Amino acid sequence: MPSQEHMKAALQAYVDGFNAGDPAAVVALFADDATIEDPVGKPPITGREAITEFYAGNVASGAKLSLDTPVRGSHGNVAAMAFTVEMPNMRIRVIDVMTFDEDGLISEMRAHWGSTDVES
Template identity: 70%
Template sequence: MPTQEQMKSTLQAYVDGFNSGDVAAVTGLFADDAVVVDPVGNPPMEGRAAIDEFYGNAVSAGAKLSLDAPIRGSHGDRAAMAFTVTVPGMRVRVIDVMTFGADGKIVRMEAHWGPDDVES
């Protein structure tokens, strides 16, 4: 299991990757067979091709992430963060929960945001 520091560094790298427009820096944090659920309640996106497409679109759209509070760890294989994502003309309040594999890659990402968490 990765350490607290490794998991938190990975979440920070995810934020930094968005903010520098570096999609490979974001997608490289994920295992090839990772599952992304964004938002929770929508069908999961599974595997490398789906993840590359999803984050390629998000970074291309100019999404920038700002942490609302320090990243949290756990006593297991998860870390979580509350942030606001800004894309031109829209802001969304989100809480992401990431689950990690033994090698430190993200194996599951679940993004919690609802219709009421979007401001245009």
């Protein structure tokens, strides 16, 4: 099981890679068979190809992420972060919950946000 330190570092690397405009750095944090549910309630995106396309589009949008609080670990294989997505003319407040596999890669990402978390 990955350590809290590993999971926290991975989530910081996620934010840093996204903000650097490097979707490949973000995708490298995920397992090949990972799933993304963004937002929770939408059908999951599954597999490296779909995840690569998802992050390429999001990074290309010009969105930037800023942590609202420090990344949180757990006594298990899950970590979470509260952050704000800043885009031209829009802000979304999000909590991502990431589950890690035995190799320390993200196996599941679930983004918690709803319509009342979006500001124009």
